[in-house]
Amino acid sequence: MTDLLYFEDLQPGQAFDLGSITVTREEIIGFAEEFDPQPFHLDDDAGEASLLGGLAASGWHTGSLVMRLLAANLLNRTSGRGSPGISKLQWKQPVFPGDTLTARAEILETKNLRTKPDLGIAIFRITATKQNDTKVIHWENPILFAKRDIA
């Protein structure tokens, strides 16, 4: 546990590679059946007739895939304590079966919390690109971290 990153270790401008994840057709349809059953997330013909241009992942699925990379490859190596919300989320292009997403997290700002002196907050910008380097999704995410001196 000694190599955990605490709030004191985080600075604006730091960036973290979060690795990559590939999504399958079965995963796209399975997620949509459970959480976003709009036709263009479920059916090839409906996808091709839509603005997406083909059967494409729910935006909530895309975000959740990137969340997996953020949690497994960064937050679980820190004193992260969760997040109060997200802002400025944009889906820049559809995610199709077989696409590989590569994600990155950059710290925009850090600040102390007046109400909870044992915690600080770091505002991250999370971005993911496809295998052809085009942008897929980005959002901003304030995340709480415990301080080393108090933890």
Next chain:
Amino acid sequence: MTDLLYFEDLQPGQAFDLGSITVTREEIIGFAEEFDPQPFHLDDDAGEASLLGGLAASGWHTGSLVMRLLAANLLNRTSGRGSPGISKLQWKQPVFPGDTLTARAEILETKNLRTKPDLGIAIFRITATKQNDTKVIHWENPILFAKRDIA
């Protein structure tokens, strides 16, 4: 198909009840294992020791559950064509096993799209509450709709 809601049917101030959904312990852990493997989403002890106060759903899970209600109970009865993003998402309190979320969508604004005259955009505010009427999550979501006259 004649009773679909098109862009012309949508006006600021309209609100739609989206129904309710209950989440189980198994679903919370299953989603977290796949998409958000932070300890407080996976384990009772870690949840109780966390700011959440108990094993609680990933925020992406909570949002996806509400997305299900939005898709199944509103968007699939409209000419909805997807969304470019979300903003101002806040998680107001944790979602625990057995909690029931009840959601609602309100239209804040509608506007035509200059670049795509066959589409309009409606900005929704999506909110969900728990069984005790306290707020769980809210966000704003611009959603594209086809126009009746052109569709």
